[in-house]
Amino acid sequence: MAEEYVQSLARGLAVIRAFDAVTPELTLSDVARKTDLTRAAARRFLLTLVDLGYVRTDGRLFSLSPRVLELGYAYLSSLSLPEVALPHLERLVAEVHESASVSVLDEADVVYVARVPTTRIMRVTIAIGTRFPAHCTSMGRVLLAGLSPAELDAFLAGNPLERLTPRTVTSPVALRSELDRVRAQGWAMVDQELEEGLRSIAAPIRNRAGRTIAAVNLSSHASRTTLESARRDLLPPLLATAARIEADLHAAASREATP
């Protein structure tokens, strides 16, 4: 490792990540296998995490405790965006009856920071913190379109565009031209490129300087809408919501500057 690097921290965080929604309870050996650590090492990290309150155990099985949320909490609460956006998302969902979300860009992924689901039961659960590849999501397209040319070049150079469905755009050239269109029209629509049957439409949220800092979207099953109906019925309320969030965000920013 070129840089100064604390191996134990990296390994300890890997232990936290070893737990997932499918297997929320793991034995010591399970953790060792998932993290490529020796059992002795896994044990040390687990005992440390139990001591710190991040992990619980009955002696055999280990699971995450609610305290792990505090690690993301500082980030979430420092971001005024979710707080500001939520009421507007509620209103949007009440109007169009589709799930609405807000996300930010992190490396090559979009990360959900606020979400209002419809009452419909959905196949994929999307919690705060969920990550999806930017290149094949509507919010990702909007966020990528907001990057500087240099940043976009770096993104395309560093990240292969993985094919997740037959419709996924995987050519950098094609994505570039799609991003040009998104930038020009001010919104993005993605049709079943992330997952079969999933269609979504997104709009940017910009700061005062005009830089895209987040995206808001509506997503629905392909069976419920056509591309035209989405554009006709969902786009106008979505754009109005994005504008309202932006306005509130700018107002909140001024309030902070001059309290």
Place this chain on the structure above:
Amino acid sequence: MAEEYVQSLARGLAVIRAFDAVTPELTLSDVARKTDLTRAAARRFLLTLVDLGYVRTDGRLFSLSPRVLELGYAYLSSLSLPEVALPHLERLVAEVHESASVSVLDEADVVYVARVPTTRIMRVTIAIGTRFPAHCTSMGRVLLAGLSPAELDAFLAGNPLERLTPRTVTSPVALRSELDRVRAQGWAMVDQELEEGLRSIAAPIRNRAGRTIAAVNLSSHASRTTLESARRDLLPPLLATAARIEADLHAAASREATP
């Protein structure tokens, strides 16, 4: 330290926690001061966290990246509770126009795992992961009332009941009898014991075995409601919501057992 303990992991997590909503951007020295580490140590951990993608830096200032959410994400998404509860919270908020939340107990604190705010601007921001002392919150009272006698004894023995407002119940004896009442009546009301002007009412969410696993609440400003109006207008919808969440949760649990 009696147990096997990885110091570097504990220190590294402390570095993550050094960031908060008030000061989301810190210099290396700021972090060192906040964590009681030497600057050299703080530097090692920060560089490691930058390398792992959990922290961003412009060279001078450090801040958390959205990736920190992934540490809490596994916990959140393994918990079916927020997913199940959210639609019911939405409905409740639409009906009574007060903010609704769901929390679980962790050590001596309640931890918010789902929340639907009203459009009203509030003084205190409550994000997912926010912690409050259990003894002086309505959800905390409901959760403490659901503990076994032995667990409650351990709680009272291990945690001094801090006075946060003049009204906070700080005597273990008084709290015990209040918890008895809460257990008998099936809900809790707390009037400005956490913060002046804040009044809230909570109900338990139980698993099939009858154990209280979470609490749902409504909170409002003392100026907007009286104790009687809260009990008359808020309690019935709150109890109905708790019942609906419980029913859905039990249904989801059976679906999981026999897919």
Place this chain on the structure above:
DNA sequence: ACTCCAATGTTCGTAATACGAACGAGAGTT
């Protein structure tokens, strides 16, 4: 019921890791 096997969890001497004192760089003040 007993033995054996395979997996799990734990111990402890060692070497690599992370430690912090000492150093150097940079900004603000007199």
Place this chain on the structure above:
DNA sequence: AACTCTCGTTCGTATTACGAACATTGGAGT
């Protein structure tokens, strides 16, 4: 311009965390 104070960085060392080896548990086979 010289000084000072705080910041970030380096590097030899001692402590920390490492994992091979050992102990323990649970289950399959006879």
